[in-house]
Amino acid sequence: MKVRFELNEAPMEIDVAPDRRVVDLLREDLRLTGTKEGCGTGECGACTILVNGQTRLSCLMVAAQLDGARVTTVEGLAATTAGATIQRAFVEEGAVQCGFCIPGMEMAALALLRQGDAPGRECIREGLSGNLCRCTGYTKIVDAVERAGRDLHAGREEQ
């Protein structure tokens, strides 16, 4: 079927089997390999994308569900203020080790930080609890999201 959606703020139309997993559509068909797959069963969060602003697990979605939706993947993060701020914080706070969970983490962080005020550490931990990381012990990831929250909040105050 023809699926039309907005992908990282650009219109996208693709002819694809309606039951094609979105993670395969993104990675294999569109070569957007920034979205990772760690389990295929919705447990690890590595394949997290935003669909209409909400976090979604692309390994549990099929192509037909994207029709008419607004989709953001890690490849679209840098183009937004919040996304760029999050990425910078992850890099500078040492939150990145093997990096395989990071795109999904960043998407979860973006959804969390869009909810408003700069969240505290407990709130950040809750917000990221659907995303597994095996390398970092989460401390520096929480540091990064906390800082991104502060930076974004300060940015909003200035405006």
Place this chain on the structure above:
Amino acid sequence: MSPREPLQVGRPEIRYDAAAKAAGTEPYAADLYPENLLWAGVVRAGVASGRLRSVETEAALAVPGVVRVLTAADVPGPNRHGIIHRDTPVLVDGRVRHAGDAVALVIAETHAALRQAIGRVRAEIEPLPAVFDPEAALGEDAPLVHEERPGNILLAAEIRKGAADQALAGCEVVVEGEFSTPMQAHIFLETENGVARLEGDGTVSMTVSSQSPFRDRFEVGAALDIPYDRIRIVAPSLGGGFGGKDGATVQCLLALAALHAGGRPVKMHWQREESMAAGYKRHPCRTRYRLGADRDGTLRALYCSLLYDTGAYAHLGGEVMELGMEHAGGPYRIPHVLIEGRCVYTNNPVAGAMRAFGVCQVAFAMESMLDQLAQRLGMDPLELRLRNTLVDGDVNCAGLPLTTSTGMVGCLEMLRDHPLWRERQAWKDGAPPHARRGVGLAAVFNAAGYGGKVRDAAIAKVELNPDGRIAIHNAVADMGQGNACGFVQMAGSILGQDADQLELRQPDTATAYPSGSASAGRTTYTFGNALIKACEELRQRLINRAGLLLFLDDDCDLRLVPGKVIHPPTDREVPLSRLAAFMPREDRVCISQFVAPVCRQVPDTATGFFIGFPHVIFAYGAHLARIEVDLRTGLIRIDDYVAATDGGAVLNPCLFDQQIQGGVAQGIGYALMEEVERREGCIQSESLATYLIPTAVDVPDILSCRLSGNEATGPFGLKGVGEVAMNGPLPAVANAVADACGIRLRRAPFTPERVLLALEEQA
């Protein structure tokens, strides 16, 4: 624009790979989808012990899009791989020894066709008696996993120092205990995968998520009878490894598929369930300990017996157990020691390398014993440890005189002075009514390097590119621990360059040089030492050639700065790109090697050891956990965690803390929740819904304290710290639970059920 600053060692330089990983552009093996690719996948035995009678492939071949279904008959060569013992069939050709054994290999045009065809291959397996319990495996009537291995023993060994039996009999105080640790899974997020292709010249080239690209050539070559120079392995950044990608996973299967794919690229990517079923695991271990001391707390004698379950194949099981034995007495001075170790085959999944390689099992037992002893003596557990802790020049429990940096005391002193330790009583008193709070310690250590009788060496290559950038040919895989970033930092520091001026190339057997595996806390140490020499040689050469270009009769005032060589007295400079154009290729490349030190006077304490004994360099750590036990649910919550670590000098504080925090989190999972559940050798906890690892809400902020030391043999004074932190959490949490509730947990992980049961037994 601010002047460009060269990278410097000791500073928290930003990881060179962080930006690409944060942007999603770092290329992992899993991200490869070459044009015209085929998919390969494995049919697994599904039963733990049996004889393969036949493989029925017709139904699978009838699935549209299926290209080939391969069985053992299609394997050229001996069909056996393995690191030390070549005992693992690429495809089973008779005996099935565990449920994850590969019996057939399917190649298909699409992933969907592949899955369908795998389900249609019928393997007829005649069941044979199996053994799953390591103690039962030792029994006289136990079925043999390998016919040629009587008693199912892979390795039995002993460390004997002094006369432990007599000394224990004469000790004023003796404590004892039996402990059990679970099978743990690595759970790297990028499961085992790769892409292989048969090139026109007959070379099998492969890009694979591997910790050991150079050794992979030997495993693949030996199993499939391919000359090593016809195998090329590329190992890009890994999405985690932790030991589970040390040794062939997909490699032999992929090479076999490539041989039958008519030159098309073949991709294999294990799903999570397959990674659980067929990937390597941490050895479950049972230990029995007796520890004797004087009334003043001076340790006198230790006896312990260790039983490691290596599963169906050897992999590195013997070496894992040996390292456990070498660490079984902890970082302490004990004059009389007897350590008996046995590593046995069972029909369980294959155990192999995992961070802290055999050591976290014994650290649990030994550190629990220390607290039991402290309680018996009425001593402060930290003071008891300090009284017995190894210092420079001591002889350790394996009989080795310590000649390298030994920072155990310093780590313990950092904890002793820490507010979380000093103010523990007030914190404990603040527990809510339904809970108890406790504080636990652990003193741990972990050897670095391959150990005796194994050459631990690296060959580093650096190259001035034609564009004036300097390429570092990394030859030990970066599984995320950041060794490659450390190499960039070292090279930048020596060559006066910033990150923009440096290019890091990940391991490729075609262009880099054999440098061993990313493992054993040796990655940054061994390759780093080689790299320093190569960079120093390149620096001399660039300065010399710049002097030539500038017609100087003396090189002494020339300096390398980012992008150029400068001559301040005459205010002249040579851009590196111009220098590169001036130098022929062979002049732009520097290669240097390093062989890690080994013990030249091997103590006569160990018998039965094969290779890998003894080690000479150790990282040390002292850990503190503050926990709260909910008496209603049995749930343990870790509120605070401190890890003080002696890793020699610190190359990069941020990378250092990353390793410590990650190791602690993996150790917390080991302590609280992680256990690969099996039934009849088949894994029950096969997904991340049933095999739980810590999430962000399960671990506290982990505080890493760095003891600034110096290891004279290390690159810029460092020692590897990738493994030591894994050893602390399990005993520290066990000791904290004992402190909180008076119960001594001896079987990990400490699930709420087990905690409640222990509380009931106590009542």
